[in-house]
Amino acid sequence: MFRHAQLESVKAWIGDPARAALPLHARIQRALRQLILDGAIAAGQPLPASRALARSLAVSRDTVEMAYGQLHAEGFIERRVGSGSFVSGQVQPRRGTRRAAPRNAPALSRRGNALFNAGGVRDFIAPRAFAPGLPETRNFPLQTWERLQRQVLKEHGSRALLHSPAQGMAALRQAIADYVNLERGAHATPERVLVLTSSQQALALCATVLLDPGERIFIEDPAYHGARRAFDAAGLESVPIAVDADGLRVDRLQAATPAARAVFLTPSHQFPTGATLSLERRLAIVEWARRHDAWIIEDDYDSEFHYAGKPTACVQGLDPHERTIYIGTFTKSLFPGLRIGYMVLPPALVAPMTMARTLLDGHSAPIPQLTLARFIEGGHFGAHVRAMRTLYGERRDLLARLVDDHLGDCLRPQVPAGGMQMPCLLVADLPEARAVDAARRAGIDLLGLGDLHAGPAQAPGFLMGFAAHAPDELERAVHGLAGVLRALRR
Structure with a gap:
């Protein structure tokens, strides 16, 4: 018998606004099909006569007949002349399978487990107070x-609606090559540029194309968490090399045995300390890579924003042996939604990296690439970067003053020479992780320095972004953080 609960379930399907686009007979048909699949109407059980169900649902008999006809065509019911409609005996109900826990969780591959356990990379999506790595987008020249x-x-x-070449649109590759040669002292040609969706994609490609699982890669300590997780997920052994005021300790690199297959660097503004790798050390790393037939992965993530003098030439431009992969991005210099990054590759790596890229996402969208090429060629990119460099420098200085004035008993700012975020060291006896959690609950995003170290952080503290926040926003956020830290110290 067709019970009251079953009838109410069908009525709920009919009245659900989310299904309003479906014809009425389709809603009835799908409601009945769901009841059959869930086992609520068992095999062999009769369905109500079409006239009776139509009366109960306040619809026409033709509507119910159309629903029954579709169920019959799909094999869910049998229709017997003179007897009515019955649930087919061929249907296997799946009662409870949606809620029942599987006896054994599905097994992932070793790489799948590594990807999952690495934890992904948490982007600070909204420009909440102190979210690091976010640019100011309100000043972007949208018009x-x-x-x-x-x-x-x-x-x-309509040609702009088609696929881009996997390596990227020629106009953008030319613009990128011209830009990095002029501004970063690189040795680039359009043929050596690979356009990607992000620097994170570049890191994943380097991890899988250049090294095999189990091989060693030297990384800065502390290091950018996205790089460490990309290398861990690829099954690499990440070997930390300490950083000081002049960047990566080359003496530690040279002494480490056995030598690694690659080294990962953020030489312009070391992430997170803000240190700049000295020229002497850059040249020593180039020589180390030549001697050990190793790769240098250079992440130049925000070198546009330097606040005193000219930035040091990139490592790629100093490397005559073509062992350096240069990674850049427009996410920081323009806006996150653009999703365009790039690599400047040694000639021997262009074809392998491009082929590997086709297995990930194929290509980047042509329209943003072509627009960006014109934006660079027309001088708009350079003008925007210069304006933001001035703006960010002012915000950096303001944040340092505010921290000194209102958080001096808890934090000591480490004013960077460039970049978009400032490391601030904890001088109060406060647990870093508790402070990060408490700040997040108060609407403030802090990146704990402890999470960026391979081992215990020698100097716990926070990375505090300033680029995306106007002066009044910085001031309110500092007062808010002061309240959070005071509450934790009670």
Whole structure:
């Protein structure tokens, strides 16, 4: 018999706003099908006569007949002349399978477990107070970008809607090569540029294309967590090398045995300390890579933002042996939603890296690439970076003063020479992890320095982003953080 609960379930399907786009007979048909699949109407059980069900649902008999007809066509019910409609004996109900826990969890591959256990990379999506790595987007020249995009669509038409070459659009590769040669002292040609969606994708490619699971890679300690997790997920052995005021300790690198297959660096602004790798050490690392036939992975994530003098030439431009992979991104210098990064590769790696990239996401969208190329060629990128460099420098100085004035009993700012975030060391006896959690509950995002070390942090503290926050926002956030830390010290 068709029980009251079953009838109410069908009525709920009919009245559900989320299913309003479906024709009425389809909603009835799917409601009945679900009841059959869940075992609520057992095999061999009769369905109500179409006239009776139509009356109960306040619909026409033709509507119910259409629903029954579709169920019959799909094999869910049998229709017997003179007897009515019955649930087919061929249907195997799945009662309870949605809620029942599997006896054994599905097994992941070793790499799948490594990817899962690495924890991914947590982006600070909203520009909440002190979220590191976020640029100021409210000052971005949207009207200029929109005009350039219209030009792209007018010139390329429907061709801009097709796939990009896997290596990237030629115009953007040319613009990137010209830019890094001029501004970063690189040795780049368009043929050596690979356009990607992010620097994180570049790190994943390096981890899987250049090294085998189990091989060693030297990384800075502390280090960018996204790099460490990409290497861990690829099954590499990440060997930490200490950092001091001049960047990675080359003496430790040279003394480490056995030698690694690669070294990962953030030489312009070491993440998170902000140290700049000295020229002497850059040249020594280039020689180390030549001697050991190793790779240098250079992440130049925010070198555009330096606040005193000219930045040191990139390692790639100092390497005559073509052992350096240079990674750059426009996520920091322009806006996160752009999702365009790139690598400048040694010639021998262009084809392997491009082929590997096709197995990930194929290509980057052509319209943003072509728009960005015009943005760079027209001088708009350089003008925007110069304006943001001034703005960010002012915000850096303001944050340092605010921390000194209102958080001096808890934090000591380490004013960086460049970048978009400031490390602040804890001088009060406060657990770093508890402070990070308490701040997050108060709407403040801090990145704990302890999480960026391979071992215990010698100097616990926080990485505090300042680029995306106006002066009044920084001031309110510092007062808010002061309240959080005071409450923890009670």
